[in-house]
Amino acid sequence: MRLASYNVAWFNALFDDAGRMLADHELSSRYKVTRAEQLAALGVVFAALNADAVMVIEAPDSNGKRSTVTALEGFAAAYQLRARRAMIGYASETEQEIAFLYDPDVLKAHHDPQGDPAPSHGAPGAPRFDSQLRLDLNGDGEEELIRFSKPPLELAVTTATGALLRLIGVHAKSKAPHGAGSEREFTRISIENRRKQLAECLWLRARIDRQLEAGDSLIVMGDFNDGPGLDEYEKLFGRSGIEIVLGHNRPANARLYDPHASLALTQSLGLTPTTARFYQPQKRHYFEALLDFIMLSPDLVAKAPDWRIWHPFNDPAVSQFPELSAALLTASDHFPVTLDIQL
Incomplete structure (x- = not known):
């Protein structure tokens, strides 16, 4: 089975309100x-992936008008x-959804959120992802209310061979200091966004703990x-959200x-895989x-997956196909990650 995770930049801008593709010569939101x-x-990219299922990050919007x-x-x-x-x-308020696109001949899936809904004043631990978490981020005894910018997508999956999986699709809070007009604002917004991203990761980890304790086969x-090591603010908090x-x-x-996270955490020569490419x-x-x-x-x-x-420059199996390499650069500022596993 092949599973993929793919952040498709500005996917929403490629469809009208009826969900029809806007395959015209107007500029997309890509430069x-x-x-x-x-x-x-x-x-081209989706066809080349030929995945049994894709967790689509920044999927087209879902609201009263769009699906x-x-x-x-x-x-x-x-x-x-x-x-x-x-x-x-759960739909987000950001015009960027987390969606699951899959082959119904290979697997069955349904939205299966875990945790109890929290009351309006929030709840500690691991409430349902569309609720609010009460969390003391500073260790000062003062709890804050945390909401996911984009609630993770929790799925129960059954493969055609009868394997049972739990999947959690994630799009954590961006740390980019959008709206900063000065160096002081840049620092303030960066730290605020880092705190929010870490809070979301702590909430997600609390859910992971419960799933592992239950003996679930889990993919996040x-x-x-x-x-x-992505930014200097990590030192303020002692660890990254990934850790x-x-x-x-x-x-x-x-x-x-x-394995890519493991390499980034353990290597000392600055040799790190990358999945996204941005112009500064x-x-x-x-x-x-x-x-x-x-x-x-x-x-x-343990199944040796x-x-x-799918990096257009770093993966020789991709770079030898110019059409696919060019498509990866045009399609998004992120590159797909795939997992091949025998279930």
Whole structure:
């Protein structure tokens, strides 16, 4: 079975309110890329992945006027993808949903949120992801109320072979200091966003603890907007959100594993895989980051799965195909991560 996690930048802008693809020559929200070009590139990438299921991060919006499911299933039909059935969990308020696009001949899935709904004043521990968490972030005895910017998508999955999986799709809070007008504002917003991202990771880890204690085969996948050593503010808080979610310092049976995260945490030469590529106008060059992960519970790691980042420059199996390499650069500022596993 092949599972993929893919953050598709500005996917929502490629559809009208009826969920129809806008395959025209108007510019998309990608720099100097038309909507037709981005859609065609996405068609190439999704077809090349040939995944049994894709956790789509920044999926098209779902609200009173728009439907994530309609948009994604229309996209899948247009490009004749096996993964042609779509579903979401709790819609966000950001026009960026977390969606699951899958092949119904290979697996069955349903939204299966865990935890109890919290009251209006929040709850500690691991309440349902569309609720509010009460958390003392500073260790000063004062609890704060935390809400997910984009509630994680919790799925119960049954494969055609009868394997039972629990999947959690994640799009953690961005740490980018959008709106900063001065150096002081930049620092303030950066720290606030880092605190929110860490709070979301602590909440997610509390859910992971319960799933592992229950003996579930668990996969946590998506864009965490974080990676070990990614920014200087990590030193203020002592650890990255990724380390929290992985359970980095916990006993082996309580840890999740992703080889790319493990490499970033343990290497000392600065050699780190990357899953995203962004242009920095001030310095007029691109920079890369490790933001996207597929984390597995110990029982699934024991099945010797194979992870892969579909990087157009770093993966020789991709770079030898110019059309696919170009499509990956046009389609999004993130590259897909796949997991091949025998179940």
